Amino acid sequence: MTFTLYHHGSSVCAAKVRFAMAEKGLDWDGVYIDILKGEQFDPAYQKLNPKSVVPTLVHDGTVIVDSTVICEYLDQLAPDTSVHPTDPVERAQARYWTKAVDEDLHPACGAVTFVCSHRHTVLKNLGEEGVKKFLASTPPMSVTSNWKDLKDSYTRFGFDAPGAAEKVKLYDSYLQKMEAALEGGNDWLVGNTFSIADIAMTPYVNRLAMMSMRGMWENGRLPNVEKWFARIEALPNFKKCLIDWVPEDLTNDLRENGAKSWTEVANILEIEI
Template identity: 35%
Template sequence: MALVLYHAWKSSASRRVRLFLEEKGLAYEGHEIDLTRQEQHSPAYLAINPLGVVPTLVHDGRPLHESGTVCEYLEAMFPDPPLCPAAPYDLALMRNWVRYVDGEIGHLIRFNWRYSIAERATAMSDAELEAALQRIPSAERREAWLRAARRPYDAAELDQSRQALVRMLDRMEAMLEGGWLIGDRYSLADIAAVPFVRRIGEEIAPEALEPAARPRVADWWAAVTARPAYTRARLDPFVAAD
């Protein structure tokens, strides 16, 4: 198949690309990468993604990583329906928003990895952990693995991250005057935020999504989750596709 996606079901960047592909109505062959088994750090995977992170899109045999880059590439190759603003200034604002969201991933990981990575990493011997760490290209991700394995983030650190993620919701509330984050239609700006808001609502700060707290964000979230592509993207593997 022309489009192949190496992804993990619950990774935010993977969810972003699946949402984008489904909005475009593009069929693709999916390959799950098991992060808890460190499949993303295998030599075979590193050959197509030197950063050792998910997802990777392979289109006509050529690999591409970084979910924001992947989505903009898909936009250029498959323009309909448009999922990026047409006006250059709005497009620039969209890119800076995606960049900001990407920069918050460390805060999300502090929560997410408490269950997934930590379960495996805490069971490792020191020698096994050292071997696992040596296979991780990114210093930032090595640190996150080490913390998940041996020194879980404490309440103060988690609270700091929670506050940073709630600030993202505050920024969204201010941006959502017209219903969508940038311009007058659903775009990559919205899609980039969806996996974050999902996790905030599931566990990190559910009360922050209440209509009384942030009415525009609550309306936006209702509109997002009502989209057929949201269901088809299967943010969790156990949610049946329609």
């Protein structure tokens, strides 16, 4: 089996697939698409992924898009190393997590990341004209069906963009859901066994960590999430899939821009700092 993964270092969806493939022991060749430079808008890439998003998996010539679908596809190809629960109830519970990630958490993460950090990175690297072209190139049907307008608004107005504060609260509500799911000494989100639910949530918690926002769960706020993330960070595949693919300048941007945005985020969430 030959796999080619079109991906980007800081993309949460791409990180999910890299993590799932590593946990399943599947090797892949990578094509790096810099989504902060606009490489996803290359017509050749759009033929593979009409929404101009990463990741895209090509398996022996077959194109599969959408990270959750890719993970399910890979599990059917390689069932011996399944990361999906076999028990029907646990499978349903895991799907609640992946569905919620796709429908709610992912758009919230896109908003919060652009508002807190990416807007500064694209402005710094692309300049005013470059940013205009970058925003204009986003197809109407992209990360969400209104991502073009939202990305434009988050990039131009930051925390003043309509709905930005609600996205911070929505993001936080998923940490609260995790806290509840881990109650009673559960190490993992579903059935107390590491699964796709943990894989799917990892990039989103890690995004906040990389943006210097561990205060969303540390200092006694969400102790179960804190312990869960410590377990995740200790996994052998964590660093190579979630950290090492992010270029140094982007890692620095996320850390520094995120730290500058922390006061605003903490205010929205009424976290004392």
